[in-house]
Amino acid sequence: MPPSTPNRAFWRGVRDGTPFMVVLVPFAVLFGVIATEAGLNVFETLSFSVVVIAGAAQFAALQLMTDEAPTLIVLASALAVNLRMAMYSATLTPHLGQEPWWKRAIIAYFIVDQSFATSVAAYEAEPAMSQRAKTAYFFGAALAVAPLWWASTLTGALIGKAIPDWLQLDFIMPIAFLAIIAPMLRTGAHVVAAFVAMIAALLMAFLPYNLGLMVAGIAGMMAGAEVERQMAKREGKT
Amino acid sequence: MIDKVELWTVIIGLGLGSYLLRLTFIGFVGHRPLPQWLLRHLRYTAVAFLPGLVAPLVVWPAATGGTPDPTWLSAAAVTLGLGIWTRNVLAAILGGVVTFALGVALL
Numbered sequence: 001m002p003p004s005t006p007n008r009a010f011w012r013g014v015r016d017g018t019p020f021m022v023v024l025v026p027f028a029v030l031f032g033v034i035a036t037e038a039g040l041n042v043f044e045t046l047s048f049s050v051v052v053i054a055g056a057a058q059f060a061a062l063q064l065m066t067d068e069a070p071t072l073i074v075l076a077s078a079l080a081v082n083l084r085m086a087m088y089s090a091t092l093t094p095h096l097g098q099e100p101w102w103k104r105a106i107i108a109y110f111i112v113d114q115s116f117a118t119s120v121a122a123y124e125a126e127p128a129m130s131q132r133a134k135t136a137y138f139f140g141a142a143l144a145v146a147p148l149w150w151a152s153t154l155t156g157a158l159i160g161k162a163i164p165d166w167l168q169l170d171f172i173m174p175i176a177f178l179a180i181i182a183p184m185l186r187t188g189a190h191v192v193a194a195f196v197a198m199i200a201a202l203l204m205a206f207l208p209y210n211l212g213l214m215v216a217g218i219a220g221m222m223a224g225a226e227v228e229r230q231m232a233k234r235e236g237k238t
Numbered sequence: 239m240i241d242k243v244e245l246w247t248v249i250i251g252l253g254l255g256s257y258l259l260r261l262t263f264i265g266f267v268g269h270r271p272l273p274q275w276l277l278r279h280l281r282y283t284a285v286a287f288l289p290g291l292v293a294p295l296v297v298w299p300a301a302t303g304g305t306p307d308p309t310w311l312s313a314a315a316v317t318l319g320l321g322i323w324t325r326n327v328l329a330a331i332l333g334g335v336v337t338f339a340l341g342v343a344l345l
Contacts, residue, residue, distance in 0.1 A: 004255040011263065021281040022328070023327050023328075026327065026328055027327070027342070038240060039239050039240050040240065042244065044245060044246075044249070047249055048249050051250065052249065052252050052253045052256055052310070053256070054256055056284060056288060057252060057256065058252075058259055059290055060287070060288065061252055063291065063295070065240045065244065065245065065248060066240065067300075068277040071244050071247055071248060071251075072262055074244075074248050075248060075251045075252060075255065077287060077291070078248070078252050079240075079252065079255045079256065079259070080283055080286075081283065081284050081287045081289045082252075082255070082256045083259065083279070083283040083284075084283055084284050085256060085260045085264065086260070086262050086263065086280060087260040087272075087277060087280040087281060088260070089259070089260050089261065089262055089264045089265075090262075090272050090277070091245065092263075092264055093264045094264045095266060097241070097264055100334040101252045101265070103333070104264050104265050105265065106263065107259040107264060108260040108264055108265055109257060109260065111260040111264075113255075118293075131275050134286060139311060143263060158322055170299075170300065171300050171301070171313065172335070173295065173336050174292050174295040174296050174299075174310075174314060175281060175313060175317045175331055175334035175335065175338070176276075176328070177288055177291065177295075178292060178296075178314055178317040178318045178321060179317055179321050179327045179330040179334070180288060180327070180333045180336065181285065181288050181289055182261040182317070182320075182321020182325075182327075182330055183294070183322075183325050183327065184284065184285045184288075185285070185319060185322060189282070190282070190285045193285045193286045194286065194288075194289040195289075196286070196287040197285075197289045197293075198289045198290065198291035198292075198293040198312055199293075201289070201290040201293045201294055202293050202294060202297060203320075204317050205294050205298070207284050207343050211241030212290075212294075213287070213290050213291055215296075216286070216293075217243075217286045217287035217290045218285075218286075218288060218289035219284070219286070219287070220282065220285070220286025220287070220289065221279055221282045221283050222260045222279070223282075223286075224281070224282030224285065225275070225278040225279045225281070228278055228281070228282075229278065233303065
């Protein structure tokens with residue numbers, strides 16, 4: 001294989017990021033539709049996607065605001081959903097951390113599920129990649145998904161404005177969440193985390209200010225981490 | 239109706255917060271490795287908080303005044319099942335919507 005030049009790496013990133021279109025477009029459209037149904041105008045909806053650029057957290061914030069949860073709880077819960085971004089940032093640092101600060105500042109904005117997943121896979125498959133090629137690849141993968149996320153949100157917002165008010169769409173939100181969750185259940189630990197969180201959320205629903213979600217989320221997170229630790233220990237022994 | 243001040247507080251706060259989460263390591267921490275226990279917990283945040291959010295929505299839907307409803311429960315089960323089985327988000331959503339529509343039409 002010829003050594004990848006930054007230019008070639010960029011286009012490879014674009015190519016590898018493109019298949020995510022299938023997931024991204026419907027989600028962003030759905031977000032646009034649901035946000036306008038919740039009373040946001042087109043500008044607010046698009047701003048949401050441009051400023052936050054994280055699907056699951058956007059859905060979570062929107063749902064909690066519709067439930068009239070206190071602003072602090074909305075922020076805390078949606079940020080908790082996004083905590084994995086810190087893990088992505090940590091994982092990318094050995095590969096991209098040598099760039100000047102202004103480039104790292106731009107990279108940080110574009111750290112999303114898809115750009116992270118494709119980049120890490122490519123860096124692992126080709127350890128000989130130069131620093132510049134790695135950065136170019138990352139931007140390629142990011143540009144394959146981010147503008148599509150914005151554009152599809154806008155499309156969804158415009159569709160949402162055209163949907164008559166009598167059509168009840170409130171069942172779409174839970175269905176969208178479940179469809180996001182399902183592919184996340186990759187290991188037993190993920191399943192346990194999800195299951196514990198669900199049960200805890202139902203048991204703690206009596207707590208005021210949607211605090212039940214915080215308790216449930218932390219319980220699920222700890223359960224998942226503990227199962228992973230136990231599984232790793234068992235594998236270590238055998 | 240969502241209050242405009244709250245909405246913009248959330249958009250800007252969530253945007254800034256998410257950006258800082260993305261920036262922490264690549265921007266400030268640099269090469270120092272993270273403790274294993276922390277990485278382990280971070281891995282499960284999304285898969286815990288999202289189900290925690292969705293469970294009450296499905297079991298006590300606001301649309302039925304909070305009474306558990308077979309249409310909602312079956313639509314949720316079909317979505318989750320299809321999602322796990324096919325790993326296809328679109329198929330999962332379509333399955334859920336069709337189940338919901340059938341439930342509304344039949345029950």
